[in-house]
Amino acid sequence: MDINGKRIAITGSSSGIGQALAKALAKQGAEMLIIGRREAAASLTASGINQTGGRAHFVAADITTAAGCASVVAAIQLRLGGLDMLINSAGGVRGGRIEDISESELTQMIEVNTLAPILLTRAVLPMLRQAGAALVVNVASAMGLVGAPFYATYAASKAGIAMFGEALRRELKGEGIGVMTVYPVATDTPMMQSSNAGPELGFHKETVESVVDAIVDGIEQDRLQVVRGGDARLQMIELNRTNPLAIDERFQQLKPTLWEAVQNHKAL
Incomplete structure (x- = not known):
């Protein structure tokens, strides 16, 4: 897809991967709608894009609520006048043993990582259909491919949005709307600040x-998915398919140290 001139709405774009992606797409000539829960941060991101010659608007909305989803749809219609691409980048994480994580935190992860992007995608499909050649990008996680201990619900929520994207891609095939899924590994963003897991535990942080x-290249090359982590990650994914007990054993050896490193990991 040629990014220049496209109208793009991106959730979670007031910080982290979403913010950096919004800036990169604006440099490519896209008109952006910045979506975030915090009005000041969303406004600042949009202003920064506009000050550097890009085109951006913002809407402050909690996409996990019906009112927030409706306000996003209204802002797309008002500010962009239509939609060529929706990027579901908003996400939340809480690490630790599942019995130590509150029910509200578990629910939050499922709502922001899985349910909200599904409902928002559904809501904007009429506008994407009108675009003629449109795209949905879902930012999942490497844990949606290989589950890690102490991230059971997070992994489930990211696997959920990944399979939603795969099924939706097949549902919409031939109808002018593509779907691409992104599987980042640990990335150096505010979401990872409360995690103490490092390379010794397999958490090799990539730069934003x-x-x-890689995401921009995936969009331009019409890729179905973007899997980060290089050959080591691809080998782990394959081993998880062919010999999952080997992955179990690897994590068994790391569990005590990993729990200490991630029990306070929270970005919700």
């Missing part, structure tokens, strides 16, 4: 720039 470059 490298992840964003």
